[in-house]
Amino acid sequence: MVDAVVKDGQIVESASQSSVKQAKSKTGVDKDAFLQLLVAQMKYQDPLEPTSNTEFISQYAQFSQVEQMQNMAATMELTRASSMVGKLVTVEATDSKGETMHVQGYVEYVSYENGKAYISIDGSTYSLDDVIAVVDEDYQTAIDLAASFVTAVDSLPIPDELNLKDHKDRVETLQKAFNNMTAYQQSFIPQETIDKLKKCVEKIAQLTEAEEGDKPSDGDEDSDKTDGTEGTEGGDSSGGEK
Numbered sequence: 001m002v003d004a005v006v007k008d009g010q011i012v013e014s015a016s017q018s019s020v021k022q023a024k025s026k027t028g029v030d031k032d033a034f035l036q037l038l039v040a041q042m043k044y045q046d047p048l049e050p051t052s053n054t055e056f057i058s059q060y061a062q063f064s065q066v067e068q069m070q071n072m073a074a075t076m077e078l079t080r081a082s083s084m085v086g087k088l089v090t091v092e093a094t095d096s097k098g099e100t101m102h103v104q105g106y107v108e109y110v111s112y113e114n115g116k117a118y119i120s121i122d123g124s125t126y127s128l129d130d131v132i133a134v135v136d137e138d139y140q141t142a143i144d145l146a147a148s149f150v151t152a153v154d155s156l157p158i159p160d161e162l163n164l165k166d167h168k169d170r171v172e173t174l175q176k177a178f179n180n181m182t183a184y185q186q187s188f189i190p191q192e193t194i195d196k197l198k199k200c201v202e203k204i205a206q207l208t209e210a211e212e213g214d215k216p217s218d219g220d221e222d223s224d225k226t227d228g229t230e231g232t233e234g235g236d237s238s239g240g241e242k
Contacts, residue, residue: 074115081110081117081128088140089119090133091126104135138184146188149177153193159203164211171197171204 084107091103105121112118117128152174156167174197178186186194 070115074112077117077128078110078112081112081119084119084131084134085110088135088137089121089131090135091119091121091130092132093126093130142185142188145181145185149174149189150193153197153200156196156200159196159199162200162203162207164204164207167200168204168208171200175201 086106088104088106093101093103095101103121103124103126108120108123110117110119111125118125119128119131120126152170156162156170156174162171178189178194178197
């Protein structure tokens with residue numbers, strides 16, 4: 001059971017309470033009301049000008065049509081609600097102050113009461129009428145992944161301020177993460193984010209190449225050692241002749 005929230009000395013309805021309350025208040029003329037109207041018409045008709053049998057039959061036929069349509073609508077609503085079980089949905093409800101609230105979560109189960117279908121999200125009940133979106137799981141995963149990726153790339157400095165010590169591993173990790181995404185997931189990432197990552201990758205490659213170019217090669221080290229040895233041997237030989 002959801003407890004009421006007290007704010008500024010006033011009770012504020014939760015999204016669940018508001019959704020259920022509004023759903024129960026949406027009552028049209030159902031078959032019971034239609035039947036009561038028909039009975040009242042028969043009971044209080046003018047005895048001097050009674051309603052003809054033909055009119056009663058016609059009205060009864062209308063009542064039967066209303067009943068069939070309501071039964072069909074109820075079946076369709078329950079089928080629609082049942083199809084949402086296990087799916088990620090977004091519910092929009094208005095609280096007692098008129099503020100719109102959005103709730104997103106997986107539908108746990110469906111209940112049906114007085115011709116209305118209700119869904120349960122995280123233990124709270126909402127009217128089926130307040131469901132504004134059924135979210136595909138792959139879509140939501142791609143959206144969340146893109147948001148995290150954009151945040152990570154935005155945290156990188158501009159390419160000219162990159163250095164190998166602090167940024168090489170981060171840039172390479174982001175590049176691998178992007179390459180491992182599906183084309184569908186990559187489509188949710190803004191082009192400016194992709195362009196920044198590309199420039200960062202290129203800058204890291206340039207810095208790596210420059211660092212490797214500054215290191216002496218194995219051949220140069222061997223050459224230096226050989227030159228020193230030959231000079232020493234030459235000096236000893238010269239000294240021996242003297």
